[in-house]
Amino acid sequence: MHKPELISAIADHTSMTKEQASHVLTAILDEIQLALSREGDVVLIGFGTFSRQHRKARIGKNPQTGQPIEIPATNTVSFKAGKKLKEIVNG
Structure with a gap:
């Protein structure tokens, strides 16, 4: 599964649009990266x-x-x- 497919799956399982799901996934991945770089x-x-x-x-x-x-x-x-x-x- 690639990122666009994951975004579509998130949008399908929630009441979010694909654009909203993309923002949420990007924010989660950004926070994981920041946490790994710091902690x-x-x-x-x-x-x-x-x-x-x-x-x-x-x-x-x-x-x-x-x-x-x-x-x-x-x-x-x-x-x-x-x-x-x-x-x-x-x-």
């Missing part, structure tokens, strides 16, 4: 947890040449599914 975790009970993870700098290997390369430190986001989501996905 590190977003917990949606029953759905899952988004958390910011730090990856240390490390030495990797260029797959084409085999030469070692330095991979810089970076932050990334991980998601751990909640119990209810796992149950739904697994039937």
Whole structure:
């Protein structure tokens, strides 16, 4: 499912227009991004947890040449599914 399909589904399940649903979804996604950039975790009970993870700098290997390369430190986001989501996905 892509964002426009999700917006349509939200509009169908509520009394919102697609434009209103789009604004709500955009606001939710913006707040998740801001929270991850500031605090590190977003917990949606029953759905899952988004958390910011730090990856240390490390030495990797260029797959084409085999030469070692330095991979810089970076932050990334991980998601751990909640119990209810796992149950739904697994039937």
